[in-house]
Amino acid sequence: MTRPLTRRELLERAALGGAVLTLPGFLAACGGSGGGIEGTATTAGATTASGAKTLADKLTISNWTLYIDIDEKTKRYPTLEQFTTETGVQVDYIEDVNDNDEWFGKNQASLAKGRPVGRDIAILTDWMAARMVRLGYVDKLDRSAIPNASNLVDALASPGWDPNREYSLPWQSGLTGIGYDPERVGGELTSISQLLEDPKLKGKVTFLTEMPDTVGLMILDGGGDPSKVVKADFDKAIERLQKGVDSGQIRQFTGNDYSGPLAKGDIWAAVAWSGDMVQLTADNPNLKFAIPEAGGMIWTDNMLIPKGGDVFTASTFMNFAYDPKVAAQIEAYVNYICPVKGAKEAIKAIDPELASNALIFPDEATLAKAKIFDAAAADDKTYKEKFQAVVGA
Amino acid sequence: MNLVRRNALPAFAFAAFAYLLLPIAVVVVFSFNDPLGRFNYTWEGFTLKHWGDPFGPPGLKEAIIASLQIAALASVVATALGTLIALALVRYRFRGRGITNLLIFMPMTTPEIVMGASLLTLFLNLGVTTGFWTIFIAHVMFDISFVVVTVKARLVGFDRHLEEAAMDLGANPFSTFARVTLPLIAPGIAAGALLAFALSIDDFVITLFNAGSTITFPLYVWGAARVGVPPQVNVIGTLIFLVAAGLMLVNVLVQIRRPKGAS
Amino acid sequence: MDWLHRHRTVVPYLLLAPGLAWLAVFFLVPTYYLANTSLQSGSLDVGYAFTWAWDNYSNAISTYHEQFVRSLEYAGIATVAALLVSYPLAYFIAFRGGRWKGLLLLLIIAPFFVTYLIRTLAWQTILADEGFVVDVLQTIGVLGDGDRLLATSTAVVAGITYNFLPFMALPLYVSLEQIDARLIEAAEDLYASKVHAFLRVTLPLSLPGVFAGTLLTFIPAAGDFINAELLGTPRQSMIGNVIQSKFLVLTDYGQAAALSFTLMAAILVLIAIYTRVLGTERMGV
Numbered sequence: 020m021t022r023p024l025t026r027r028e029l030l031e032r033a034a035l036g037g038a039v040l041t042l043p044g045f046l047a048a049c050g051g052s053g054g055g056i057e058g059t060a061t062t063a064g065a066t067t068a069s070g071a072k073t074l075a076d077k078l079t080i081s082n083w084t085l086y087i088d089i090d091e092k093t094k095r096y097p098t099l100e101q102f103t104t105e106t107g108v109q110v111d112y113i114e115d116v117n118d119n120d121e122w123f124g125k126n127q128a129s130l131a132k133g134r135p136v137g138r139d140i141a142i143l144t145d146w147m148a149a150r151m152v153r154l155g156y157v158d159k160l161d162r163s164a165i166p167n168a169s170n171l172v173d174a175l176a177s178p179g180w181d182p183n184r185e186y187s188l189p190w191q192s193g194l195t196g197i198g199y200d201p202e203r204v205g206g207e208l209t210s211i212s213q214l215l216e217d218p219k220l221k222g223k224v225t226f227l228t229e230m231p232d233t234v235g236l237m238i239l240d241g242g243g244d245p246s247k248v249v250k251a252d253f254d255k256a257i258e259r260l261q262k263g264v265d266s267g268q269i270r271q272f273t274g275n276d277y278s279g280p281l282a283k284g285d286i287w288a289a290v291a292w293s294g295d296m297v298q299l300t301a302d303n304p305n306l307k308f309a310i311p312e313a314g315g316m317i318w319t320d321n322m323l324i325p326k327g328g329d330v331f332t333a334s335t336f337m338n339f340a341y342d343p344k345v346a347a348q349i350e351a352y353v354n355y356i357c358p359v360k361g362a363k364e365a366i367k368a369i370d371p372e373l374a375s376n377a378l379i380f381p382d383e384a385t386l387a388k389a390k391i392f393d394a395a396a397a398d399d400k401t402y403k404e405k406f407q408a409v410v411g412a
Numbered sequence: 413m414n415l416v417r418r419n420a421l422p423a424f425a426f427a428a429f430a431y432l433l434l435p436i437a438v439v440v441v442f443s444f445n446d447p448l449g450r451f452n453y454t455w456e457g458f459t460l461k462h463w464g465d466p467f468g469p470p471g472l473k474e475a476i477i478a479s480l481q482i483a484a485l486a487s488v489v490a491t492a493l494g495t496l497i498a499l500a501l502v503r504y505r506f507r508g509r510g511i512t513n514l515l516i517f518m519p520m521t522t523p524e525i526v527m528g529a530s531l532l533t534l535f536l537n538l539g540v541t542t543g544f545w546t547i548f549i550a551h552v553m554f555d556i557s558f559v560v561v562t563v564k565a566r567l568v569g570f571d572r573h574l575e576e577a578a579m580d581l582g583a584n585p586f587s588t589f590a591r592v593t594l595p596l597i598a599p600g601i602a603a604g605a606l607l608a609f610a611l612s613i614d615d616f617v618i619t620l621f622n623a624g625s626t627i628t629f630p631l632y633v634w635g636a637a638r639v640g641v642p643p644q645v646n647v648i649g650t651l652i653f654l655v656a657a658g659l660m661l662v663n664v665l666v667q668i669r670r671p672k673g674a675s
Numbered sequence: 676m677d678w679l680h681r682h683r684t685v686v687p688y689l690l691l692a693p694g695l696a697w698l699a700v701f702f703l704v705p706t707y708y709l710a711n712t713s714l715q716s717g718s719l720d721v722g723y724a725f726t727w728a729w730d731n732y733s734n735a736i737s738t739y740h741e742q743f744v745r746s747l748e749y750a751g752i753a754t755v756a757a758l759l760v761s762y763p764l765a766y767f768i769a770f771r772g773g774r775w776k777g778l779l780l781l782l783i784i785a786p787f788f789v790t791y792l793i794r795t796l797a798w799q800t801i802l803a804d805e806g807f808v809v810d811v812l813q814t815i816g817v818l819g820d821g822d823r824l825l826a827t828s829t830a831v832v833a834g835i836t837y838n839f840l841p842f843m844a845l846p847l848y849v850s851l852e853q854i855d856a857r858l859i860e861a862a863e864d865l866y867a868s869k870v871h872a873f874l875r876v877t878l879p880l881s882l883p884g885v886f887a888g889t890l891l892t893f894i895p896a897a898g899d900f901i902n903a904e905l906l907g908t909p910r911q912s913m914i915g916n917v918i919q920s921k922f923l924v925l926t927d928y929g930q931a932a933a934l935s936f937t938l939m940a941a942i943l944v945l946i947a948i949y950t951r952v953l954g955t956e957r958m959g960v
Contacts, residue, residue, distance in 0.1 A: 271826055641793075
């Protein structure tokens with residue numbers, strides 16, 4: 020049975036470049052705060068014979084800070100406002116992901132009971148996304164609403180924990196390397212060993228609390244392969260880290276909060292994330308980012324739909340984000356690695372310099388030196404406990 | 413020698429006050445800073461723009477509103493419940509006084525992390541979703557003890573003769589309570605309420621464990637600390653300080669003007 | 676009305692009921708659940724089950740005894756430091772404050788209305804490696820040239836001391852203020868020196884305040900983790916850090932609960948010893 024297109028659906032189709040939407044009957048589970056069809060102007064109810072899909076009034080997104088373009092003056096999000104204009108969906112954007120474990124810890128109880136957590140999209144790092152999928156805490160994407168998913172770069176098309184990208188789509192990727200102040204350090208830094216052994220750097224070095232990043236770099240530095248973690252390599256890495264802590268060489272383990280001390284001079288070198296470093300140069304123009312000779316880590320933050328989220332609306336947003344022009348817009352601000360093909364060309368229109376920035380659009384050579392951490396090892400209880408013991412908890 | 417001895421104590425007190433107020437001074441000063449990037453650590457220049465735009469950073473306003481709402485609700489409920497308990501403890505004889513005292517005493521002496529964690533396990537086991545209301549429940553829980561202690565102190569010093577006099581003059585117990593007792597213990601109740609409000613609005617650890625996806629002001633600051641606390645947080649901190657100091661100043665001035673017998 | 680008067684004995688129970696019920700449900704019951712959880716084992720993947728897992732306790736103590744001891748140590752030092760700073764301060768306000776008592780008290784309390792985290796972050800600015808305070812200390816020789824204040828145990832203990840100061844100062848003030856100045860006068864009339872009068876009259880009479888202040892400072896300090904996290908290195912980690920990590924990062928709820936209980940038990944034991952040493956009759960408990 021056909022029914023007239025609502026104005027919303029017409030705009031939506033136009034925005035998606037004329038892609039034809041097929042409409043298998045599917046609507047988000049009721050009870051989600053972003054879901055439901057609470058008395059909107061659309062005609063169809065939750066379960067019409069034609070299985071019409073309607074967009075919810077509101078989309079709630081949980082993300083890390085500084086991960087989407089924002090107009091500093093008006094404090095508004097241009098990309099999100101564009102989405103609202105095109106689809107009529109209000110976006111509630113909440114920057115409450117400070118740490119994968121913390122976010123998970125806060126929401127775990129609800130997720131375990133299958134209760135909605137008030138989010139339609141949550142953006143979490145690889146190994147945590149893998150855990151969410153494994154535990155069944157996420158809903159499948161509505162791939163029919165995401166034709167733009169074909170723009171996903173090949174390198175990320177098929178991770179081990181979600182081979183057909185049924186549950187996730189990358190938001191941004193990033194490189195982990197060394198962020199440092201060459202003036203204070205007195206030269207270039209090219210290896211993790213320098214951080215651990217240079218006496219000049221004693222007490223001026225921080226590592227990350229994220230095990231995949233810290234241990235990954237340590238394993239690379241020790242000559243191993245972090246994409247398939249071997250116990251001997253892991254233990255050796257832990258041993259070296261512990262030595263660093265005991266001797267006072269390593270000052271602290273941090274999350275994003277290495278940024279302040281690095282800018283301020285409390286630390287001179289940190290295991291750091293590429294995008295952060297690009298943004299930090301505003302505070303301290305001397306700062307540099309380097310991938311160690313032995314190799315760096317590459318990670319991806321993925322969009323997921325926590326159980327109870329509005330699948331259709333969330334998927335529509337994901338499709339929107341995978342439009343190369345929109346992706347370029349986001350990228351121009353965020354400065355991490357863009358997972359969308361075609362964004363590089365599109366970004367030339369916004370800021371041509373960015374198109375040639377190897378940290379945002381890395382070339383083959385850079386990517387070859389970057390490894391993804393073994394997702395199974397990242398969530399292994401024993402490994403995590405050993406690492407936590409070094410970190411001091 | 414005598415000069416030194418006379419002034420040693422005031423000098424020490426002065427130094428102690430300076431020490432207490434130093435971080436606050438830093439917070440206030442840096443609310444006027446104009447940082448280059450995201451980090452507000454080094455003094456760059458004076459500006460009033462953050463004061464003009466205190467709710468600029470996204471999420472800050474919602475966090476403050478959540479904190480204020482929870483604090484207001486929690487302090488009202490805790491003050492009511494706590495005052496009743498204080499009245500019972502001071503005015504009446506009953507069995508189970510020891511246990512009551514123990515139950516009041518225990519939350520004050522349990523480390524926050526233990527209280528936060530145990531509440532979380534309660535909610536986990538019952539399948540309750542953590543969020544605004546679980547924070548509210550937690551705050552009332554630890555506020556009650558402090559209200560009881562505060563109001564009790566006031567009640568203990570209360571002159572029963574005033575009540576007896578009122579009743580001798582024909583007032584019934586309710587009337588006496590409403591028109592004699594309550595006004596006289598009101599400062600104690602107000603103090604208890606203020607304390608409860610302050611504890612609630614500042615609470616971090618217990619809230620961290622039980623907040624679910626709700627964000628209160630302290631939780632907001634915690635998240636912001638990772639990527640650079642915006643100067644607006646300093647503005648809000650300064651405002652909180654001024655409002656609190658102002659309220660307490662009013663309380664103090666009222667006390668000073670009270671006739672001797674009643675305080 | 677009359678009913679109430681005739682059933683006077685019921686009234687106190689009616690007054691107590693709502694508040695105590697709240698505490699019973701939201702304090703006692705969670706304590707039970709914590710105990711229950713401490714004997715559970717399992718993980719997120721397979722679920723958790725009650726298995727009389729006493730090894731949660733034995734593992735907790737054997738693996739983390741260092742952090743336990745350190746927490747009690749830091750809390751102890753911070754409490755003593757707070758006492759040393761607060762006592763003269765409270766004494767000053769109580770005996771020399773005069774009309775300004777209320778105002779001075781306000782000056783002690785008001786800073787603590789500014790959010791705990793903001794205050795601690797301010798210390799990060801004040802004690803920065805290249806900041807003013809470190810510079811001065813290096814110039815006058817207290818600190819070596821390569822030394823720092825932040826990320827040290829000194830900073831952590833100093834932070835704890837600062838953050839819990841009013842919990843020590845206020846009870847001290849309350850009990851000092853209640854001392855009748857005439858008692859001290861009397862002692863001096865009887866040829867006691869000022870110091871002697873203090874030691875034999877003032878100090879003993881202020882002990883209830885010392886007791887209350889010590890408890891209200893030591894107990895929260897022992898469970899603190901924020902100062903250690905923001906102002907320390909992994910070598911300063913306290914038991915609070917471990918508990919937080921076990922709960923939120925490792926989702927090892929059984930061990931986390933066991934650690935929490937052990938901490939509570941340790942604190943209660945110390946309090947019992949302390950109370951015994953001081954003597955309860957004087958405490959007004």
